[in-house]
Amino acid sequence: MRTYVALSASAALLVSLGATAYATTEADTPTATLSTGPLAGMRILISNDDSMQAAKASNSDGLGLYELRRAMCAAGADVVVMAPWQVQSGKGTAVTNGGVVTAQRRTALPAGYENDCAGAPARGAVYGVCLSDGPCTKDSASATPADTVKLALRGGLKAKAGWTGAPDLVLTGINSGPNISASVNDSGTVGAAVAAIDQGVPALAFSSSGDATNTSFPRVNYRAHAEFGARFVAGLTQRGLLTSKFALKVDYPDVSTGIPAKAPVWTRVGDGAIVYHAFEQRGNSDSFDIALGLCPTDGSGEGECAEGRKDADSTWLLDKGHVTIAPITWDRTYGTPVDARRELNRIERFVEHEAPRP
Numbered sequence: 001m002r003t004y005v006a007l008s009a010s011a012a013l014l015v016s017l018g019a020t021a022y023a024t025t026e027a028d029t030p031t032a033t034l035s036t037g038p039l040a041g042m043r044i045l046i047s048n049d050d051s052m053q054a055a056k057a058s059n060s061d062g063l064g065l066y067e068l069r070r071a072m073c074a075a076g077a078d079v080v081v082m083a084p085w086q087v088q089s090g091k092g093t094a095v096t097n098g099g100v101v102t103a104q105r106r107t108a109l110p111a112g113y114e115n116d117c118a119g120a121p122a123r124g125a126v127y128g129v130c131l132s133d134g135p136c137t138k139d140s141a142s143a144t145p146a147d148t149v150k151l152a153l154r155g156g157l158k159a160k161a162g163w164t165g166a167p168d169l170v171l172t173g174i175n176s177g178p179n180i181s182a183s184v185n186d187s188g189t190v191g192a193a194v195a196a197i198d199q200g201v202p203a204l205a206f207s208s209s210g211d212a213t214n215t216s217f218p219r220v221n222y223r224a225h226a227e228f229g230a231r232f233v234a235g236l237t238q239r240g241l242l243t244s245k246f247a248l249k250v251d252y253p254d255v256s257t258g259i260p261a262k263a264p265v266w267t268r269v270g271d272g273a274i275v276y277h278a279f280e281q282r283g284n285s286d287s288f289d290i291a292l293g294l295c296p297t298d299g300s301g302e303g304e305c306a307e308g309r310k311d312a313d314s315t316w317l318l319d320k321g322h323v324t325i326a327p328i329t330w331d332r333t334y335g336t337p338v339d340a341r342r343e344l345n346r347i348e349r350f351v352e353h354e355a356p357r358p
Contacts, residue, residue, distance in 0.1 A: 037076025038234035043122075043167040044077045045152050045196075049091060049145040049188025050176050052083040052128045054110040059217040061087050064174030064208060064226075066113045067219070069124055071226035072171070073117035075234060080122050080161045082152040084188075085130035086142035089176075093191035094144045100133040101143050103156055122161050145172065145192035153199045169233065169242060170196035173206030174225050176217040178251045180207075180314040180324070181270035182304065190328055193247040198330050202242040204233065205328070209254040209317070218256040224358060225252035228261070228323065231356035239354075241347050245340035246327040248347070251313060252358075253321045261358035262322040266348045269326055270312030273304045323358055325351045 046069055054062040065083060072079050082103060106126040117124025129143040129151060130136035143151070149170060157163040172192040179187040189205045196203035206229055208221045229250065236242050249269075253261050278293040295305035307314060313324040327344060338344065 037074065039072060039230065039237065040076035042077045042169060042237070043163060044072050044079050045149070045157065045167045045170045045201075046072070046079060046081045047083045047145060047148045047152070047170070047172050047192045048175065049084060049088045049172075049192065051085060051087045051142070052081060052106060052126055053086075058176075058215060059219060059222070060176040063110070063217070063219065064176060064206070064222040066110055066116075067222040067226040068171060068174050068206060068229060069126075070113060070116040071223075071230040072233075073120055073124055075230040078120045078122050079117055079124045080152075080157060080163070080167075081124070081126040082129055082148045082156055082160075083127070084142045084145055084148055085128040085136050085140055088142055088144055088188050090186045091144045091146075091188040091191060092186050093146050093194055094188075095146050095150065096131060096143060099131055101129055101147065101151060102132045102134065102136055103127040103129050103151065103160055104136045105160070122163075125161060127156075127160060145188035146195040149192045149195040150199070153196070153201060166199070166201050168202070170201050170203040171206065171229070171233075172196075172203065173208075174222050174229075174252075175205075175207035176210065177214060178207050178209050178274075178314075178317055179205065179249065180251055180274060180317055181307070181312065182273040183275060184249070184269050184328070190247070190249060193249075194328065194330050197244045197247050200244045202244050203247040204229070205247060205249045206252070207250070208252045211254060211256050218254075220256050221252065221254060224255050224261065225250075228252065228356065228358050232264075235350065235355055236347070239346075239350060241343070241350060243340065243343045243347075245343055246329045249313070249324075249326045249328050251317050251324045253317055253323070255358075259321065262320065263357050264323040264325055264351050264355045265316045266311075266351045267313040267316050267324045267326045268309055268311050269328075270307050270314040271309055272301060272307035272312070272314065274314055274318070276304055325355075 130140035175189040193203040193205035279288040
């Protein structure tokens with residue numbers, strides 16, 4: 001990892017893909033400027049599983065990514081985005097094993113986000129990654145979240161942004177909806193973060209709650225989460241707590257009603273489910289409709305909906321309104337001794353006693 005000095009703290013969406021301009025060639029390399037802020041000198045890669053489109057009225061297709069980009073640049077970081085071309089929610093750690101990918105730069109950003117990174121060396125360049133031998137189009141198939149991180153770390157950042165060596169940090173999200181309990185295994189947001197630590201780069205995965213209906217994702221939730229995230233990353237950085245031995249999953253409650261988020265809590269991934277995949281047969285045919293089922297929210301869930309952990313992320317996030325932090329690892333070997341206990345204990349103490357409040 002590169003070294004850097006932490007300084008004192010400073011400081012109508014595009015309606016359709018057809019209204020968005022993209023370029024397949026790079027702009028002239030910008031002149032580097034001196035950044036100030038708690039993240040000055042850091043190089044951060046941002047990806048997600050919601051795409052980089054940010055075109056839907058529900059804010060479910062990448063608006064959180066632009067809020068995260070905005071907050072990190074405001075804190076002084078040099079940011080590059082490489083994200084899926086289309087929504088890839090639920091892809092987990094899936095990868096594409098052949099063919100051609102294209103990393104296409106977006107030249108017209110969502111309204112209000114155009115100049116967020118204007119003073120940084122990479123100017124917050126945003127690339128959408130599609131499965132295409134040539135320019136990405138409206139209907140191009142998308143690379144997965146893990147694809148985008150692997151591409152970035154295995155030559156994409158060098159080719160597109162001129163970065164030599166790995167970035168200091170990979171951030172994924174901000175996802176439209178929390179990634180908690182059983183859904184963590186399906187999450188492309190978490191999968192992209194796992195792809196980063198698998199390559200030895202520290203990573204955090206951010207996911208925000210939606211509104212009461214969980215069908216719309218207010219900008220205020222993303223913004224509050226992103227601004228907290230910048231302070232949280234700064235705190236980890238200043239204490240030397242960034243590690244690639246595990247990723248951190250950071251989920252944020254709904255604050256759109258005016259009730260503020262409560263203090264961060266160190267949690268485990270819940271062993272129950274909040275949502276589950278339901279399959280309904282179409283008559284006597286061989287076909288089944290896929291839908292998402294919702295578990296009861298009053299604690300009466302049974303079977304896969306039952307939650308057995310008192311420190312579950314779902315309980316502290318949804319029932320109690322706290323920001324929740326949980327460590328995530330790539331190692332799926334059951335019973336393996338924890339080889340990062342020192343780092344875990346230090347970060348847990350930071351979360352519980354020193355982390356910034358929302």
